[in-house]
Amino acid sequence: MRDNEVTMGGNGGEEAVSRGAQPGYAYGWYTTAILMLAYTFSFLDRQILNLMVGPIKADLGITDVQFALLTGGAFGIFYTVMGLPIGWMADRYPRKWIISGGIALWSLMTAMSGLARTFPQLLLARIGVGVGEATLSPSAYSMLSDLFDKTRLPKAMSIYTVGIYIGAGTAMIIGGTVVGAIEHHPDIVLPLLGAMRSWHVVFLVVGLPGLLVALWVATLTEPKRSVRADEQADADRTGFSPARIWRFLASYPLMSVSLFLGSAMFSVMSYADAWFPELFIRTWGWGAQQTGFVNGAASLIAGPAGMLAAGWWSSRMIREGRADACLRLTAYAAAGIALPAVLMPLAPNGFLMGVLLLPLKFFGGFTPVLIPTAIQMVAPAALRAQLGAVFMFTVGIIGVSLGPILPALFSDYLFQDEHALRYSLSLASGITAPIAFVLLFIGLRQFGRRLAELEATPSHS
Numbered sequence: 001m002r003d004n005e006v007t008m009g010g011n012g013g014e015e016a017v018s019r020g021a022q023p024g025y026a027y028g029w030y031t032t033a034i035l036m037l038a039y040t041f042s043f044l045d046r047q048i049l050n051l052m053v054g055p056i057k058a059d060l061g062i063t064d065v066q067f068a069l070l071t072g073g074a075f076g077i078f079y080t081v082m083g084l085p086i087g088w089m090a091d092r093y094p095r096k097w098i099i100s101g102g103i104a105l106w107s108l109m110t111a112m113s114g115l116a117r118t119f120p121q122l123l124l125a126r127i128g129v130g131v132g133e134a135t136l137s138p139s140a141y142s143m144l145s146d147l148f149d150k151t152r153l154p155k156a157m158s159i160y161t162v163g164i165y166i167g168a169g170t171a172m173i174i175g176g177t178v179v180g181a182i183e184h185h186p187d188i189v190l191p192l193l194g195a196m197r198s199w200h201v202v203f204l205v206v207g208l209p210g211l212l213v214a215l216w217v218a219t220l221t222e223p224k225r226s227v228r229a230d231e232q233a234d235a236d237r238t239g240f241s242p243a244r245i246w247r248f249l250a251s252y253p254l255m256s257v258s259l260f261l262g263s264a265m266f267s268v269m270s271y272a273d274a275w276f277p278e279l280f281i282r283t284w285g286w287g288a289q290q291t292g293f294v295n296g297a298a299s300l301i302a303g304p305a306g307m308l309a310a311g312w313w314s315s316r317m318i319r320e321g322r323a324d325a326c327l328r329l330t331a332y333a334a335a336g337i338a339l340p341a342v343l344m345p346l347a348p349n350g351f352l353m354g355v356l357l358l359p360l361k362f363f364g365g366f367t368p369v370l371i372p373t374a375i376q377m378v379a380p381a382a383l384r385a386q387l388g389a390v391f392m393f394t395v396g397i398i399g400v401s402l403g404p405i406l407p408a409l410f411s412d413y414l415f416q417d418e419h420a421l422r423y424s425l426s427l428a429s430g431i432t433a434p435i436a437f438v439l440l441f442i443g444l445r446q447f448g449r450r451l452a453e454l455e456a457t458p459s460h461s
Contacts (some may be wrong), residue, residue, distance in 0.1 A: 002290075009192060017240045018171060019081035023375050025147075025148070025152070027147075027221065028144075028156065028223075028448075029147055029148060030160050030222075031143065031220055031223075032144065032146075032147075032156045032160055033159070033170065034213075034216055034217060034220060035099075035136075035143070035144070035160050035163075035217075036046035036141045036159055036160050036161075036162055036163045036166075037077075037163065037213060037216075037218060038099065038103055038136060038140075038163070038213050039136065039137075039160060039161065039162075039163025039164060039167065040163035040166045040167040040170070041054035041103070041107070041138070041163075041167065041209070041210045041213050042103075042106065042133050042136055042163065042166025042167060043163060043164050043165075043166075043168045043171065043459075044167040044168075044170055044171045044174075044206055045070075045106055045107065045129060045133075045167075045206060045207060045210065045231035046075070046129065046133065046171075047167060047168045047171035047172070047274075047293060048110075048165070048171040048174065048202060048203070048206050048272075049071055049126075049172070049274075049279075050071060050172070050274050050275075050276075052199045052202065052275070053067060053278045054278075054288070054411065055197065055198070055199045055282070056122075060118065060119045060122065061117060061119075061196055061198075061220070063412065064408040064411060064412055064418060065405070065408050065409065065412055066119060067408075068274070068404040068405045069123065069405075070122060070123060070126050070406040071126075071274045072406045074123055074126060074127050074130070075126045075127065075129065075400070076130065076396045076397065076399075076400030076401035077396070077397070077401060078127045078134070079128040079130035079131070079133055079134050079392070079396050079400060080134070080392050080393040080394075080395070080396025080397050080400070081393065081396075082130070082134040082398070083134040083137075083138055083388075083389035083392040083393055084355045084386070084389050084390070084393060085387025086098065086102075086134050086135050086138060086139075086385075086389060087138040087385040087386040087387075087388055087390070088134075088267065088385070088386050088389075089421075090138050090139040090142050090385035090386075090388075090389075091142065091382055091383065091384060091385045091386055095139035095140075095142055095143050095217060095222060095420045096139075096143075096217055096220045096222050097218065098135050098139050098213045099135055099136055099139045099140065099216040099217050100215070100217040101135065101214070102132045102134065102135025102136055102139075102252055103132065103135075103136070103210055103211075103213055103214035103217060104132075104211055104214040105131065105132030105134075105135075105209075106128070106129045106130075106131075106132025106133045107129065107132070107206075107207050107208060107209075107210030107213075107214065107320060108128075108131045108132075108207065108211075109125050109126075109131075109132060109212050110129055110203055110206060110207030110210070110410075111203060111204050111207035111208050112128065112203075112207075113124045113125040113126065113129070113200075113203040113207070113209070113315075114196070114200040114201060114202070115193075115200070115202040115224075116204030116359075117201075119183045119259055124381060134389075134392065135141070136388040137372070137388060137392055138225075138386070138388035138392060140160060140373045141157075141375070141376055141384065141385065141388040142225075142376075142384045142385040142388065143187045143222075143223055144156050144157060144160060144376070145226075145377075145379075145384055145441060146224065146225055147223050150318060150377055151315055151318050151319050152268030152315065153373050153376065153377070154310070154311045154312075154314040154325075154326060154370065154373045155311040155312065155315050156311075157280060157309025157369050157370075157372055158307045158308050158310055158312070158369045158433060159308075159311070160162050161307050161365070161368040161369050161372075162303075162304045162307050162308070163296075164300075164303065164307075164365075164368055165299045165300060165303025165304050165307070165361065165365065166299075166300065166304065167264040168273075168296075168299045168303070168342060169296040169297070169298075169299030169300035169303070170293075170296065170300075171291055171294035171296070172277060172292045172295040172296030172299060173205075173293060173297075174202070174206065174292075176277070176287075176288045176289040176290070176291060176292015176293060176295075176296070177289055177292065186418040188201050196286045198301065214342075226381065227443070230318045231232055235309075239305045244382075244383065245383060245386055245387065245390060248379075248380060248383060249388075250358070251451075252378075252443075252447075253380070253444045253446075254442050254443040254445070254446045255438055255443040255446035255447045255450060256389075256443070257442060257443055258327055258331075258439060258440050258441070258442060258443025258444070258447065259327070259328060259371060259374060259375055259391070259443065260390060260391060260394040261398075261439050262330075262331075262334075262436055262438075262439030262440035262441075262442075262443070263330065263367050263371040263391065263394070263395060263436075263440070264369050264394040264395045264397070264399050265398065265399075265432050265435050265436035265439055266330070266333070266334050266337075266396035266399075266436040266440065267398070267399025267400070267403065268398060268399050268402050268403045268406065268428070268432040268436075269341045269360075269364065269403070269428075269429050269432055269433060269436070270364040270403065271283060271399045271400050271402075271403025271404060272341075272366065272397065272403045272404065272406070272407055272425055272429070273295075273364075273403075274403065274404040274422060275407055275425060276295050276403060276446075277292060277295050278343060278355070278421065279421055279425065280294065280295070280350060280353065280354075281352075282418065282419050282421050283345075283353075283419075283421070283422050284349070284350040284353075285349070286350060294350075294354045294357070295357065298354065298357035298358055298360075298361050299361055299362075301366075302357070302358040302359070302362040302442035303361045303364065303365045304365070305362055305365070306361065306362035306364065306365025306366055307364060307365035307366075307368065307369050309362075309365075309368045310329060310333075310365060310366040310370050311369050313325070313329060314326050314329055314369075314370055314373070317329075320379075323448060323451045323452070323455075324444055324447050324451065326370040326371070326373050326374035326377070327370070327371075327374050327440065327444055329366060329370055329441065330366055330367055330370045330374075330438035330440050331441045331444070333363040333364075333367065333370075334363075334436040334437040334440050335437050336359070336361070336363045336435065337360060337364060338429070338433035338437070339362040339431065340356045340357075340363075341358040341360055341429035341433060342426050342429045342430045342433070343356060343426070343452070344356035344357060344360055344426075345421070345422040345423070345425040345429075346422060346423075346426050347424045347450065372388060372391060372443055374447065375387050375388060375391055376388070377451065378409060378447065378450045378451060378454065385433040405427050406424075406428045407424040407425045408424070410423070410424035410427055410428065411424045439461040
């Protein structure tokens with residue numbers, strides 16, 4: 001049943017929504033918290049790989065580039081490509097069921113990673129994780145845009161996206177602890193499964209609890225979609241048409257470049273963090289537990305601080321009449337992250353390297369909050385989730401994929417030395433940071449013009 005006509009039936013609350021009532025803001029924040037928990041598990045399952053580089057490479061006999069395919073390439077490609085049809089589904093069908101099914105899929109595929117004995121088997125499992133995770137953000141962006149007005153939406157988006165750093169930070173700490181234990185107990189014997197490497201067990205432990213989160217998401221009330229008067233006819237069309245997406249993007253070319261390509265270039269620096277734990281290990285000889293704690297603490301402290309600051313600051317600017325706040329602040333963040341991103345890998349000691357992680361994580365938290373918010377603010381109602389999926393697509397193809405792979409290519413083919421990872425990371429950031437700033441800044445005027453156009457048109461539910 002299409003829920004842009006009548007939202008989900010089933011209980012009294014959902015029937016009220018179908019008659020036109022929206023859940024109150026209190027329920028909106030409750031929904032946001034549950035979606036944030038789902039996002040936390042998403043990044044926990046995604047990032048847990050990054051502190052187990054050494055054991056996985058040794059057991060499977062793979063190179064840095066092959067490992068980067070596990071964390072970026074293959075995962076990123078399927079994560080982003082599948083987001084496009086899933087985004088169309090989220091613009092037409094109940095979003096909570098799409099998210100719930102996706103959580104169940106990626107949780108099972110994470111657990112299946114714990115049964116992999118070869119590189120192709122692990123690669124296929126990580127592809128499954130990517131497909132499952134592709135369901136979450138386009139659907140969540142769309143739900144949040146129907147639950148909050150434009151002054152509250154950035155704050156709600158900041159709370160939702162905090163899950164990125166909570167999940168990543170937790171993965172670093174758990175992964176570091178487990179890899180430290182591997183040195184003493186490399187094999188664990190489990191009933192039915194027999195002897196397993198410790199990194200196999202990590203995937204089983206972090207994957208299966210996600211099934212409970214999937215059940216929790218299924219209990220949420222589906223919010224009714226808000227549709228502007230001039231968009232009703234378009235919202236009633238059911239066919240998937242990439243041409244409709246392209247027409248919208250082409251109508252505001254500079255805005256589209258900023259929102260999608262600018263944010264993708266920014267994300268290259270953020271997703272290079274797949275190599276940060278290994279950077280401390282290769283450069284300073286740190287143990288996995290020590291580097292996991294430092295990277296995890298930076299993610300848990302500075303990342304959420306950046307996201308919450310971005311949400312609070314942009315909401316305040318919007319209330320003061322500065323409608324382009326989300327895109328403008330992202331451009332400022334691209335300028336702010338450049339220096340720590342270039343200097344952090346080159347720091348003369350591990351302590352200073354750890355300190356420089358803090359501003360890098362802080363500014364890296366702006367994009368996941370502000371760009372999806374900006375997209376929801378300017379998107380036609382019938383394209384909200386699909387444009388969210390386009391954001392995922394560009395960030396995935398350029399950021400999730402290129403972020404881990406670009407430094408690996410520099411290490412393997414330019415420097416031809418895996419211990420040159422620090423120079424590879426610095427070089428990658430030095431190339432991408434100025435490009436990201438320029439691409440983000442050039443669309444500000446068109447972004448403001450689109451917002452002004454929408455202000456003149458009322459919406460209805």
